[in-house]
Amino acid sequence: MLPNEVKSDDFAFAKAAIGMALISIDGKLLNMNASLHNLLGCDQYELFSPSQPSLTIQAKVVEQIPFKDCIQTMDSNQQLFDQEYFLPSGYRLTLGISISLIRDSNSSPLYYFAQFENKTVMRQMEERLELAETILREKEDSFQQVLEGLPLSVIITKHGIIKYANPASLRLIHAASMDELVGLPTNQIVDTSNHTVLAERRTNYYSNKTIGSVCYLIHCLNGQQKYVDGFSLPISYKGESAVVGIFKDISEQKLEEERIMQSEKLSTAGQLAAGIAHEIRNPLTAIVGFLKLLRSSEQKNDHYFSIIESELKRIEFIVNELLVLSKPQAAHTSKPLDCLPLLEQVITLMNGQAVLRNIEIVPLFSEQSIWINGEANQLKQVFINLLKNAMEAMNNGGSIYIHVQASEYEARISVQDEGCGMTDEQIKELGRPFLTTKDTGTGLGFIITHNIVHNHGGAITIKSLPHQGTTFTVVLPLIVEPKHANM
Secondary structure: OOOHHHHOOHHHHHHOOOEEEEEEOOOOEEEEOHHHHHHHOOOOOOOOOOOHHHHHHHHHHHHOOOHHHHOOOOOOOEEEEEEEEEOOOOOEEEEEEEEEEEEOOOOOEEEEEEEEEEOHHHHHHHHHHHHHHHHOOOOHHHHHHHHHHOOOEEEEEEOOEEEEEOHHHHHHHOOOOHHHOOOOEHHHHEOHHHHHHHHHHHHHHHOOOOOEEEEEEEEOOOOOEEEEEEEEEEEEEOOEEEEEEEEEEOHHHHHHHHHHHHHHHHHHHHHOHHHHHHHHHHHHHHHHHHHHHHHHOOOOOHHHHHHHHHHHHHHHHHHHHHHHHHOOOOOOOOEEEEHHHHHHHHHHHHHHHHHHOOEEEEEEEOOOOOEEEEOHHHHHHHHHHHHHHHHHOOOOOEEEEEEEEEOOOEEEEEEEOOOOOOOHHHHHHOOOOOOOOOOOOOOOHHHHHHHHHHHOOOEEEEEEEOOOEEEEEEEEEEOOOOHHHHO
16 A cells, blocks of 8 residues: 555656656565656556566566665665666666655654656766767767767857757757857847756856756757756867757756746645635625715715725735736746846735744835846745745745845845744655655755756755744846836
8 A cells, every 4th residue: 555645646656757766675666657667567457466577577676776785774765866777678878866764753664755867868868978089089070970870969169159059959949050140149049037047057168166966948040948957077179178968858857947936836725814804804804894974975986996996806806916926937038127126926826824823024225226137926935935935834824035136246035933943864755756844845846946947047055943843945147127116
């Protein structure tokens, strides 16, 4: 029988883009999702049958996990490693495996949660690139032939200018020929929301630091937007220093993440319902009272009408905010926005739920305006999630402080609660799917929050002490106030 935590999230487990499996403490396969079935080349309808082929496949899945070396010692709750796996056809897969030990509230082990990522193609590319780098000084023509045959997109740049793109890159960006790409700056291909990351990677290159992996939102030549994931390495190209980037299209994976995010957004909207009802009841009570006064009064009172109109607008704003939160969102498109009014809107939306919990939300804004590039509704989701988590950590009421500060290059927005706090171990566990301390939680809220902040070129940090509260700080890059803001 599967654990309740996973039963409640069957959709996210079944539809995840990467392979997932549940394994009992004694090493028995409990369940695996469709992505893992496809990855291992087995029939999901026959996997749990008592046939010998099925038992063989189950044994091979469990064999990938070196329990004795990394898990059964229980010194760590998670291990990451690469493992080779051979399909029945003899084809070799390179699997990136993450193993988490799931515990109950008493820290007793329940089962293992394993995630399997197919790194075969990326590993093959790394091997081929290493080989190509070895022979590059003598035979650059041979190196280019290797790049031409790679199934992943390869782009070579010098000082941020594209110098070479293989056929896979032309297909990815929808270019008719390499002439359309050569000479273009990478800033023109990469979305403005990722320009800060792009600049940091160039700085690392010029400082002889590791460039590493990255995820970009790019603009294709046909106007389409795509998400790509890859890594970059310094090389020598035509006798000069350059950078080669290897990328794959992960747009479908991002769409699945958006679907999971939408599910979490609807869940949040449902949890806000009681607070919204409370927030709407107050202006309705005022409206009813003033209507009674008007009915009993012989003279027209414009002041009463003004108050009624104001309260109706307040109800309209609250309802509209709830609808915006719950409706599907388009792909992330950044535009200049002042984050202070955005925070005020979120506070208005959450005040009803805060009052029901005997909690006061205290905004501490010293700035007049703070301009960033972003998508307003996604950023609202970030701060709604942080405020909701802060409230759920404060069973005895109290105050939540929202600090906003701006430096020369970045904005820092902190949500500080007076709740139960977290240990260092609990902080490390944040962001692991299906791991949550809440009775009805999914463990996906922080993952969604982190992904939104990351896609905005920012970062999120956590400081917490048990019984003293927690502070989540979101750091976002600043922009100059747009001219049209004063019009």
